[in-house]
Amino acid sequence: MLSLLFSASAAAEVSVQGTRVIYPAAQPEVSVALKNEGARASLLQAWVADGDIDQKPEASQAPFILDKPLFRLDAGQSHLLRVRSLPTRAPKDDREHLYWLNVVDVPPREAAAAENAVQLAIRFRMKLLYRPEGVGVPVAPAARVGFTQKTDALTLHNDSPHYFNVAEMTLVSAAGERALGSFYLAPGQTKKLPYPEGFAGPLTAVRYSWVDDDGILHPERPTLPPL
Secondary structure, three states: OOOOOOOOOOOOOEEEOOOEEEEEOOOOEEEEEEEEOOOOOEEEEEEEEOOOOOOOHHHOOOOEEEOOOEEEEOOOOEEEEEEEEOOOOOOOOOOOEEEEEEEEEEOOOOOOOOOOOOOOOEEEEEEEEEEOOOOOOOOOHHHHEEEEEOOOEEEEEEOOOOOEEEEEEEEEEOOEEEEEOOEEEOOOOEEEEEOOOOOOOOEEEEEEEEEOOOOOEEEEOOOOOOO
């Protein structure tokens, strides 16, 4: 189960509802809906990680337990995966914390499969954002992100206790436009975004979309301070 193979062309049969999990500390648990939309049963393993993408389940120190970390989901069936916090180990400061919910879908081995056939395990990995007591829902989060431009880079600062998730960003200058990939800013983090190769400042505009708790995109066009 822990040695995973990935394929860009592999089709996952188990779907996960939502794009992120929000866990307010006052709730005893949160649930994530899973559904097997395939024609056969799948064996699922789930865990919450506190490290990078290669972290094994047994190495995680995330303060959560799952009701069923390993279970079978039959074709056409749904399941609510329940995640419970461990209050004695959960953060109690004044900022949001990022963990990762992993769900691995391992289809059963075909009896008639060739000996050299490759069996693919598909992993879903989504953000789990834990909010300690007193850290409520973000209010106007884009207003708390500051921009500073230099001739070779754009710097962003998140003056907020919440993570700020950017789905897409486009830099505009006399040299043209360049799109940047998705990224996020941790609470209080300053991130420098060097201009892509072949792109020159100063910037004339920045367009981006940030992601809210429900996975909805909000377009923004901030006012940039002069160089």
